[in-house]
Amino acid sequence: MTERRPALAVAGLPGRWSTERLADAVEERTGRRLVVDLAEASLDLASGVCDFRGTDLAELDAIVVKKIDEVYSPANLDRLELLRFLEARGVRIFSRPDRIGRLINRLSGTVELRAAGIPVPDTVVTEDPRHAVETVLGYGAAVLKPLYSTKARGMRMIESDDEAEVRREVEEFCAEGHRMMYIQRRVPMPDRDLGVVFIGERYWTTYARVSGGESWNTTTREGGTYAAHEASPEIVALARRARDVFELDFTVVDVVESDAGTFVFEVSAFGGFRGIEEGCGLDAAGAYVDHVLQELGR
Numbered sequence: 001m002t003e004r005r006p007a008l009a010v011a012g013l014p015g016r017w018s019t020e021r022l023a024d025a026v027e028e029r030t031g032r033r034l035v036v037d038l039a040e041a042s043l044d045l046a047s048g049v050c051d052f053r054g055t056d057l058a059e060l061d062a063i064v065v066k067k068i069d070e071v072y073s074p075a076n077l078d079r080l081e082l083l084r085f086l087e088a089r090g091v092r093i094f095s096r097p098d099r100i101g102r103l104i105n106r107l108s109g110t111v112e113l114r115a116a117g118i119p120v121p122d123t124v125v126t127e128d129p130r131h132a133v134e135t136v137l138g139y140g141a142a143v144l145k146p147l148y149s150t151k152a153r154g155m156r157m158i159e160s161d162d163e164a165e166v167r168r169e170v171e172e173f174c175a176e177g178h179r180m181m182y183i184q185r186r187v188p189m190p191d192r193d194l195g196v197v198f199i200g201e202r203y204w205t206t207y208a209r210v211s212g213g214e215s216w217n218t219t220t221r222e223g224g225t226y227a228a229h230e231a232s233p234e235i236v237a238l239a240r241r242a243r244d245v246f247e248l249d250f251t252v253v254d255v256v257e258s259d260a261g262t263f264v265f266e267v268s269a270f271g272g273f274r275g276i277e278e279g280c281g282l283d284a285a286g287a288y289v290d291h292v293l294q295e296l297g298r
Contacts, residue, residue, distance in 0.1 A: 006298050008289075009034040009057065011083070012066035018273045019066045021285040026064065029289055038068060038079040050086055062092040064292055065100065067270055072148035076104045094292050095248040095269065102246060103269040106147045107182055109246075110266075116245045118238070119263050122185035132170045132181045137163060141186035144173045150270075157186065187263060193256040194229055195275055196239035197284070199291045200249055203240060206231035207279030226279035235262070242267050249295075250288045 008026050012019030014035045027033040036052050043050045050057040057063065063083065068076045084097040103109045113120050124135045136142040141159040149155070154176070158169045173181065192208040208229040231239075239253040242264045252271030256263055273284040 005030045005032070006061040006293065006296050007032060007059070008292065009036050009055075009060050009063045010066055011036045011038055011063050011068070013037065013070065016067070018285070021273050021277075022064060022066050022288065025283075025285040025289040028286075029293060036063065038082060041082055043082050043085060045085070048089060050082060057086055058089045058091060060086075060091050062094060062292060062296060064094045064289070065270075068100075068104075071153070072104055072150055074104075074148065076148075077101055080104075092292075092296060094295070095250065099246050099248055100269040103248075103267060104148065106145060106149070106266070107180070110182075112245050113242060113264060113267070116241070118242050118245065119261065120265070121187050121263050124183045125180060126183070127180055129167070129170050129174060129181075132183055133163065133167050135183050136166045136170065137161065139183075139185040143184050143186050144170070144178070145182045145184060146178055147180060147182055150268075159186070187256055187258045188260055189256065190258060192227070192229075193254060193265070194231060194235065195252040195271070196231060196236060196255055197252050197271065197276060198240070198243045198248075198250070199284075199287055200295075201244075203236050204284075204287065205276060205280050205282055206235070207275045209275065226275040228280045238262065238264065249291065250284075 008030055010019060010023045010026060012022065012035055014037055019035060023033050023035050034055065036057065041050055041052045041057065048058055063086065068079050080097040080101050083093050087093045087097060102112060107125055110120055110123060126132055136158050144156040144158065146154040156169060156173050158166055160166050192210045194206055194208055196206045197204045206229045208227045209224045210227050211224055235255055239255055242253045243251055246267055248269060250271060252268045254265040256265060276282050276284040
């Protein structure tokens with residue numbers, strides 16, 4: 001008798017590079033391709049059916065989460081509840097919804113890292129504009145970060161000792177809808193920061209995001225590029241400590257080595273595959289699906 005191949009779906013954004021890469025890897029290994037946009041899923045709590053275009057997601061063996069939405073927002077937490085219900089019905093979710101949920105909000109992720117003794121840049125959170133101005137002036141250079149964003153979207157770097165100018169920048173940031181202000185001391189950046197990659201508990205590789213030279217951050221949106229990097233045992237050990245706080249099945253830990261010290265910026269619940277492929281020439285999607293199948297015992 002031929003063993004039944006597991007029924008897997010990818011939760012992500014149809015047509016997007018990393019989502020389609022992951023779906024390709026699933027299809028190659030299982031013969032099935034299903035990309036689920038959670039915005040189109042409907043959950044009937046009475047019947048337990050979670051419908052996506054005529055497929056009951058509760059009948060799947062597993063869902064591999066690549067993306068919840070185009071951008072981070074509180075709505076992501078609502079979509080995670082669909083996955084949490086499916087998990088309760090016996091569908092394996094990679095990574096588990098409760099673990100992803102701890103990283104949707106930048107503040108909750110930073111709080112957990114700091115509580116675990118992971119070195120993060122000096123950070124103040126406040127709803128008081130006066131305290132925000134005092135903090136920026138005290139830091140000398142600070143980055144104001146939205147609680148829900150990726151790839152430096154919406155971040156505002158302030159480097160000034162002029163109180164009036166700092167107040168104006170803070171007021172503009174508040175006017176953009178940021179009631180709780182997340183203010184981080186700007187770390188003197190080298191020309192690169194690191195993405196340290198883990199699949200399950202296993203360290204896999206490290207790539208660098210190299211600055212394009214014109215921006216204070218290294219994101220590819222600002223001209224940065226990817227490159228291979230040989231991480232030191234100390235960097236891998238630090239990144240592993242950060243990874244272990246959240247225990248995701250696939251994650252990239254953002255680390256920077258600077259003159260001011262080594263810091264973890266964040267742990268990503270939706271780490272991309274492009275940096276790994278372009279920087280290191282490795283198939284992250286395939287390796288991740290192999291991990292999922294191993295966890296499923298297939």
